[in-house]
Amino acid sequence: MVTIDVDPVTVADTTPPTVSCGAPDGQWHGDNVAIPCTASDDDSGLADPGDASFDLVTSLPAGEESADVPTDSRQVCDGAGNCTTAGPIAGNMIDRKAPTVTITTPADGATYAQGSTVIADYTCSDGGSGVGTCDGPVPDGALHRHLDPGAKVFTVTTADLVSNSDQQDATYTTTIASGRPVAADDAYTAEQGATLTVPRQVSWATTPIPTETPSGRC
Ligand SMILES: [Ca+2]
């Protein structure tokens, strides 16, 4: 009987690890996302066992929105020094910015005569998930009547479809006929024969103020 000694054959590992990652889900997100990945190496094994399962993440700053946000990337190596790079994975839809509100009328800083009207004109726009709500004291395009004198604020609130919200104010003044702004506790006096316009909310008239729809009063 002949015995032959065979030296063990060493097979070189020249194949990098296999990495598998998820994909963007095609939905808008209100915050950064994490895409899970797994890695393995059938030859020499992963150099870092922690690479067997990990996440690639996006890092879009607050106040920004984009439909194509890439994740970071990660290098995964085996015990023989073969490496592969996971990511970056593009196409993540992330919206961290509220819609922009533009108020045209009532105009910020304007003065309106008591009893005058304007057509409310405001818009909301969003470069990400889209405008979900855009609400003012009256609907855009509706009649807005200046009945009550004094300093006024016309506020429009908005939110996009992933709940980023904001608001914008237009401050203006409603005056009586003299052009002087009127405070709520002003005493109303006039010379004999003068015409005096009295705000309705302090009027002693017994007839109710009619409801005006869809216009509003400020
Ligand atoms: Ca390998």
Ligand SMILES: [Ca+2]
């Ligand atoms: Ca947005």
